Amino acid sequence: MDRRSFLATTAAGAAALSFPAILRAQSKDPLRIGFPLPLTGPFGALAADQQRGATLAMEELNAQGGVLGRKVEVLFRDDQLKPAVGAQRTKELIENDKVQFIVGGLAAHVQMAINEQTKKSKVLFISVSQSDEISAKPDASPLTFHEALNPTITSRAVGSWIAQNLGKKWWIIYADYAWGKQNNMVLQEVLAKQGGTLLGSTPYPLGSAEFSAHLPKIQGAKPEVLVSMTPGADNIAFLKQVQSYGMKKNMRIAQPLHWLPQLKEGGPDLYADIFGGTSFYWELADSVPSAKKYVEVYQKKFNAPPGDYGAYAFSGVMEVARGCTLAKSVDSEAVADALRKSPTYDHYKGKQWWRTCDNKSFQDLWIVKGREPGKTKGEWGLAEIVTKIPANEELDRTCKEKGQA
């Protein structure tokens, strides 16, 4: 066990001990959930949010007396954003730490490696990555669940909205890896279906901080909308450079996803009037009852509102617990069957459901827009909700298209 995971486990244990319900539940072995996530590396801020969300779920469950009378323990392990490390940590979690379930994964490629391990060991895995090739053949399995959105749903939903509301002449720029490429492909299909024109589509290497060489060409093409898939720190560098070239005045900027840590980092000067999709934004507390409850508890504990990644992690852990309670068992197959049998749930943002043919979660998403400087609400009220796009299985590939019929 390395220092980081030792600290994470002891901290989690210490936090759990402060709840009296635990003492009653301790008569049995705890229910253990392993959670690999990229705590170090460029997605560290998103992973930290995931860790907070999952910790909160654990504490909530333990405060209610645990699951099946057993205390819940979530064991966090740093996968360093590397598939080999993710696989190794998952293997250790299952074999040495004897976890019954795995929730977690942030990046598409690491999640694949985690899934290979859980499939091999026949352990239920709820992925909270924004990419879901693992729910299609050949990676899919009856024990592989996918809680988050995916590029198909996000780009079909957000892309159609952009074409109908912001303009139909696009330039797309995307990070040249699985998530970026999938979004690019789906967006181009959407644009064609909407009768729009694609002026250009350029890949760039993920983790790049320099976009200036891409900009003259885009400026020259004069698109109505510049659609960007520049995740993590790339997003800040990209938007700063686009703004400094005076392009924000001449075109609308939209992205399939907005990320709250980046919104906070870049601030309203950078994000004003930039449109993006999101699976969760904390101001939903004003309109969705379960969101209100979730945001309040999270805010109270961590002194900052939750982001979308933390919410996925929270919901993933809660679903494991719900499955165990329904199945009255911690057996992975029994839990998976129970979740498919009662697929509807609502942990933090309204009704969601599992599509039983591919274990994919369906859920609402929202279009948000960065607020202008001076119009933000407090430190974190950086975006306003433009519209809701209701959960709809037609936004995803069918199970047949995924080889799952």
Add this chain to the structure above:
Amino acid sequence: MPDLATLLAQVFTGLVLGMIYVLLAIGLSLIFGLMTVVNFAHGALYMLGAYLGVFVLTHTKSFWVALIVAPLMVGALGLLMERFLIRRLYGRSPDDPLLLTFGLSLILVEGVKVLWGKIGLTLDPPRALAGAVDLGFMAFPTYRLFLIGVTVAVLIGLYFFLGRTNIGLIIRAGSRDPLMVRALGIDLGRVWLVVFGIGTALAGLAGILAGPMRGAYAEMGVTMVIESFVVIVVGGMGSLLGAVVAGLLIGQVVALTTLFMPKAAEIMVFVVMAVVLLVRPSGLFGEAGLAE
């Protein structure tokens, strides 16, 4: 085929990008050229320059004060690194300082996350440099034009310091033949301390200058250190002129490949490096034997 205006805009963008590469690489080149120490912490010190820049900026409200103070703070840290850690490794295999500085860079990156958190910081250009200027063929950010000025000033300053001052003379002599310089009664330890301080301060300067274009985040040095290595390897390890020529060359390579074949832009940089190394193993302006 793009029209002439786009091509012109692209070449100009590449020119400015090249100057930025020079600015990023110059501190690394200086330290290697004069001390044959490969400072792998260059990227982390660059990142620290940006973070300290934000820190000073929030306390003084002046970008210009931060532009001076933050590099001095990074340089001071560089002095401590040289005096207490790197100095112990002189005369040993060049791998030793490389490993040491690599370890230091990991400590700095994680340390910054502990101190400032995992979410990066905002660093805006001063108002006078915000916005874009119309160059006729394209709108171009004022701030990037300002960076060219800074890079040229740094290069001229270094040229005069190394070429026209007594201490510059000693530094150059020390890099050619340390034994002889010592025999003349000169304390080379102090000279190398100064060089390392300047080199690290330049990393810090590059960091605070990059912040307004790229943001400030803990991993910002990771790609930058690779870019910088490419520039000084192509230019010839330790050659300032080489760094300038290579920086401008790489700037054009990136700009033009991005225009015609964006997928290949990253790999082309390494192709150019490989070709240069095949034809001239010590780089365009490198002295043979320096890195052996």
